[in-house]
Amino acid sequence: MGMFGKEKKACMQGPLLFGFHGGLQLQPNKRALQNSTDPITELEAPHELVIPLLDYNKNSIAPQVELNQHVNRGQLLAAGIIAPATGQVMAIEPRHIIHPETIKANAVVLEVDKASDNQSVHMANQANHDSTAWDTQLSAFLNMPDNVLQQSALYGLGGAGFPTASKLDAALGGIQTLIINAAECEPEIACDEALMQTEATHIARGIDALVQLTQCRHCLLAIEDSMPAAIDAMSAALKSINAQVKLTVIPTIYPTGAESSLIQTLTGRFIPHNEKPSDHGIVCFNVATAYALYQAIGGKALDSRVVSLGGSAMPNPLNVRVRFGSSVEAILLATGNASVINTARLRAGGPLSGFDLDTPQVPITAQTNALLAEPCITETPAQPCIRCGECSDVCPAKLLPQQLHWYAMSDDHEKCQQLNLDACIECGCCDLVCPASIKLTQSFRYAKSKAKHIAQHQQKTLDAEQRFALHEARVAKRKQEKAHAIEQRKQSLKARSKPQSDQIKAALERAKLSAKSKKPR
Amino acid sequence: MSTFGVIAVVALTIIVLIAMGALLSYLSRTGSEKHADPDAELIEAVNAVLPQTQCAQCGYPGCRPYAQAIIKNDEPINRCPPGGEQTIEQLSTLLGTPVLALDTSCGQQKPEQVAVIKEDICIGCTLCIVACPVDAIVGAAKLMHTVIADECTGCELCIPPCPVDCIDLIQPEQTAASWQWPKPAS
Amino acid sequence: MNIIVDKHATGVKARSTQTIMLLVLLALAPGILSYTVFISPLVIFNIIFAVCSAIALEWFAVHLRGDNGLNSIKDGSIALAAALLALCVPPALPFWQLFIGVLIMVMLGKQVFGGIGHNPFNPAMVGYAALLVSFPQSMTFWFTAAEWSAMGMQKPPLLSLLNAKLSLDIIASTPNIQWDGLTQATPLEHARSLRLQSLPQSSTELNQRAFGSGWIQTSLGFLLGGVFLLYKKVIRWHIPVSVIGSFALLSLLFSTNSLSLPWSLLTGAMMLGAFFIATDPVSAASSRRAQLVFGTGIGALTFVIREFGGYPEGFAFAVLLMNLSVPLIDHIDLLMSQRA
Numbered sequence A: 001m002g003m004f005g006k007e008k009k010a011c012m013q014g015p016l017l018f019g020f021h022g023g024l025q026l027q028p029n030k031r032a033l034q035n036s037t038d039p040i041t042e043l044e045a046p047h048e049l050v051i052p053l054l055d056y057n058k059n060s061i062a063p064q065v066e067l068n069q070h071v072n073r074g075q076l077l078a079a080g081i082i083a084p085a086t087g088q089v090m091a092i093e094p095r096h097i098i099h100p101e102t103i104k105a106n107a108v109v110l111e112v113d114k115a116s117d118n119q120s121v122h123m124a125n126q127a128n129h130d131s132t133a134w135d136t137q138l139s140a141f142l143n144m145p146d147n148v149l150q151q152s153a154l155y156g157l158g159g160a161g162f163p164t165a166s167k168l169d170a171a172l173g174g175i176q177t178l179i180i181n182a183a184e185c186e187p188e189i190a191c192d193e194a195l196m197q198t199e200a201t202h203i204a205r206g207i208d209a210l211v212q213l214t215q216c217r218h219c220l221l222a223i224e225d226s227m228p229a230a231i232d233a234m235s236a237a238l239k240s241i242n243a244q245v246k247l248t249v250i251p252t253i254y255p256t257g258a259e260s261s262l263i264q265t266l267t268g269r270f271i272p273h274n275e276k277p278s279d280h281g282i283v284c285f286n287v288a289t290a291y292a293l294y295q296a297i298g299g300k301a302l303d304s305r306v307v308s309l310g311g312s313a314m315p316n317p318l319n320v321r322v323r324f325g326s327s328v329e330a331i332l333l334a335t336g337n338a339s340v341i342n343t344a345r346l347r348a349g350g351p352l353s354g355f356d357l358d359t360p361q362v363p364i365t366a367q368t369n370a371l372l373a374e375p376c377i378t379e380t381p382a383q384p385c386i387r388c389g390e391c392s393d394v395c396p397a398k399l400l401p402q403q404l405h406w407y408a409m410s411d412d413h414e415k416c417q418q419l420n421l422d423a424c425i426e427c428g429c430c431d432l433v434c435p436a437s438i439k440l441t442q443s444f445r446y447a448k449s450k451a452k453h454i455a456q457h458q459q460k461t462l463d464a465e466q467r468f469a470l471h472e473a474r475v476a477k478r479k480q481e482k483a484h485a486i487e488q489r490k491q492s493l494k495a496r497s498k499p500q501s502d503q504i505k506a507a508l509e510r511a512k513l514s515a516k517s518k519k520p521r
Numbered sequence B: 001m002s003t004f005g006v007i008a009v010v011a012l013t014i015i016v017l018i019a020m021g022a023l024l025s026y027l028s029r030t031g032s033e034k035h036a037d038p039d040a041e042l043i044e045a046v047n048a049v050l051p052q053t054q055c056a057q058c059g060y061p062g063c064r065p066y067a068q069a070i071i072k073n074d075e076p077i078n079r080c081p082p083g084g085e086q087t088i089e090q091l092s093t094l095l096g097t098p099v100l101a102l103d104t105s106c107g108q109q110k111p112e113q114v115a116v117i118k119e120d121i122c123i124g125c126t127l128c129i130v131a132c133p134v135d136a137i138v139g140a141a142k143l144m145h146t147v148i149a150d151e152c153t154g155c156e157l158c159i160p161p162c163p164v165d166c167i168d169l170i171q172p173e174q175t176a177a178s179w180q181w182p183k184p185a186s
Numbered sequence C: 001m002n003i004i005v006d007k008h009a010t011g012v013k014a015r016s017t018q019t020i021m022l023l024v025l026l027a028l029a030p031g032i033l034s035y036t037v038f039i040s041p042l043v044i045f046n047i048i049f050a051v052c053s054a055i056a057l058e059w060f061a062v063h064l065r066g067d068n069g070l071n072s073i074k075d076g077s078i079a080l081a082a083a084l085l086a087l088c089v090p091p092a093l094p095f096w097q098l099f100i101g102v103l104i105m106v107m108l109g110k111q112v113f114g115g116i117g118h119n120p121f122n123p124a125m126v127g128y129a130a131l132l133v134s135f136p137q138s139m140t141f142w143f144t145a146a147e148w149s150a151m152g153m154q155k156p157p158l159l160s161l162l163n164a165k166l167s168l169d170i171i172a173s174t175p176n177i178q179w180d181g182l183t184q185a186t187p188l189e190h191a192r193s194l195r196l197q198s199l200p201q202s203s204t205e206l207n208q209r210a211f212g213s214g215w216i217q218t219s220l221g222f223l224l225g226g227v228f229l230l231y232k233k234v235i236r237w238h239i240p241v242s243v244i245g246s247f248a249l250l251s252l253l254f255s256t257n258s259l260s261l262p263w264s265l266l267t268g269a270m271m272l273g274a275f276f277i278a279t280d281p282v283s284a285a286s287s288r289r290a291q292l293v294f295g296t297g298i299g300a301l302t303f304v305i306r307e308f309g310g311y312p313e314g315f316a317f318a319v320l321l322m323n324l325s326v327p328l329i330d331h332i333d334l335l336m337s338q339r340a
């Protein structure tokens, strides 16, 4: 909004911070950390793991294992998907996935072999303690990064679940600034903070590996000012390994953890939604991804994550490390939170970016950063918009939510595009301040998914048209070829009969001639 | 009101309006477009609106031929059942003709569907491959055939030729990729 | 459907529309108080009468549309609009005329467009403009209680005025009064008539008159309320500042009025208008940048109408004219931000 858009300016310790448009200060509830003694509790793999066969774009992919096959922890189940535990493939069938509306997807169902799985945990722990090996492992990784990346199926753990390998590819093209995102701006989510408190050294090594791999000019680790313990742990760890990383403390303003807001806060650059940060020489990784990379370099694939159990109705809030594919129900049972299953509203993800769950029998994935139990509430019905403009004041993407909402609800996708709907990061700030309780964010999610659907449909239509044209052309060609062949056949028949008739003619001519020549004689 | 006042108000109004108009036209200007062959362009536009199911229910061997017929032979715009009301409306705005009810002699509008071959019954006769207008069926003679669900338009043209009636039409299932957020109650 | 944005866990409590309207009503209190004390206590009757009839009419109109009338009364917007209308009309306006103003405000100003959020014009100003055009004489009948008794009215002023307000025609019911003298009772009108008759304007005399009539005090009350609204972030600075700023600038440069600048800001409807009327979110421009343009337009038009127009106060028409151009301003603003 150019000249009158007000940008929050904040100058904290370290480099100058720039801030971003809008945003909100939220209650920094972190029950998962505040109410338990251990920052992270390790959970055993449950009896059954369900691993949906979906890629980053949620398209189905084919399994590379068979029914009843025995798989080892870390073995590939499908392209980019690894087995989170040792066990046997019990089924490959459609199963419920973690999703806003109950939906099924083809999944590998693993029965965990507890004995050999425990052994694998034990071995992994031993490998972790062997720190002299790190330098060799790191140099091996720096020489052949692809080996590690392919084997360990790294995904971004920030929420979007973007494959790390493709992001690193972009980063290898030469970047200026590497940003490690440790700003966990949503209330109730404390997994990154807990990880930094317990695994600071390993995270520091992971970050160091990223710095060395990308050869970036500078690397910033951004932590919110509301996590003093994590800040202390990380700065000590970075110092101890002498990493070229600048720890930057940023103010806790939601959604500062969103990639675009964070880049803006740290560098002052506003990256339009249709450009990638790497186009501007910037790449962002989540702090948990850096940790996963550390583990991957040490030979341990990414098969678990920290999940914050929280929410005001959670009896025993804490952070747990769980294998991918563990069901929400199993996690709640194992942590003494089983009572919430029937009494509270379960939610996957934070209060703003998450979604309510219809059933707890769904497996968690790399994107599940929190499981919340909240009391069941009835929402205030939406009232007419009074055009107060609060929504655009808080929008970090500098949009006009109020106008967008109008067009989103009337399915005017062209207007939505004009108003830059695609730039909406679905942060929910506009909902939080709207005096008329309008469901702005939902309408944007609706409009976006609908636009995507329409685009897919149009592509399909276009493809159908092209294939039809090809089909027609082929049919026509075949017809023509047939006609041509018949014609040729006729011609050749004629051609064969022609010389005959010529010969006869010639013979007749000759006969006539000889007769003539005889007459005068 | 003094004479000066009247003149001032009128002059101010005119100046402001002219300035706003100029600004508006400057801001909303678009590049001029070239029109080569109006007919061909119209056919393209009509074809883009048609659903490309290629089912031939309109009486033409596909959507493009029907589009040509609409422009060249003034064929009515209500003969496409897969497109239904929505397509008719779009066509009527595009061509500036009145909205008509769907000509049900061509067929009824149905929900989205795709064909599936019961693979254990299929005898591999290749008749459906020949019938499919969009090449969405793969298979070779005497071997099992299958439908590529993503490419099938649900045109039903493969159903009659099948000698063993092994092709069904089903409504495509909701998948994680096709799921949409529901619209909020307004 | 499931809950998408779980507000309850974030600690952010948005003010509801109702709270906003109530806060604005609360912010009107100091202005109403000084109006009652320094200009006329009759305003209290006007406010009560206008609010009650507006609520009844709103309920009726929404009911006719087939919606729940209670819901739309509850948000408080119509009560606020009615209070604003009552503050704009002269205290002695007969009740039946005020009722017509309220009727037009509710029906033509708001409900014909579909109720709150959909009205392009400020409802209170629609009612006010309709009254001004229909009943020019009683709509310019301004005086203070002191002036009233100074005119030698027999009964205690409040009672006799109430009596007049209940009558059909205020002018017929108070025959002893020199009407010509009274209709110029507000300082603005006085200054204007002096200017039009090319009489010498003494600024000290004008200023004294302004203070004596209670207008200054009342405007200060509204200013106080406005600052409260700004502090509470119910309104933003953009509209009031641009309205007052553009008006002040034009007055400084071109005014032929000898009323000094602070005085011309504090007499008339400038404070009430800039903080309470122009800031009505529904009929104002939407983005902050567009609001600056909107406010500047109101200030400039008010100046032009005050200076050259047929009415001594031009705020209502300025607001309505700028309401009319809101779609244009918003559109241009949007195109400009897309260019940027």
Ligand code: SF4
Residues within 6 Å of the ligand: A384, A385, A386, A387, A388, A389, A390, A391, A392, A401, A402, A405, A430, A433, A434, A435, A436, A437, A438, A440
């Ligand atoms: S915050 Fe709500 S009421 Fe205010 S302008 Fe935005 S959508 Fe309208």
Ligand code: SF4
Residues within 6 Å of the ligand: A391, A394, A395, A396, A397, A398, A399, A401, A423, A424, A425, A426, A427, A428, A429, A430, A431, A440, A441, A444
């Ligand atoms: S949800 Fe979208 S529109 Fe709303 S504040 Fe966030 S980015 Fe802006």
Ligand code: SF4
Residues within 6 Å of the ligand: B050, B051, B052, B053, B054, B055, B056, B057, B058, B059, B060, B061, B062, B063, B064, B066, B079, B080, B081, B082, B083
């Ligand atoms: S009826 Fe079938 S072939 Fe004809 S236009 Fe419609 S979809 Fe295309």
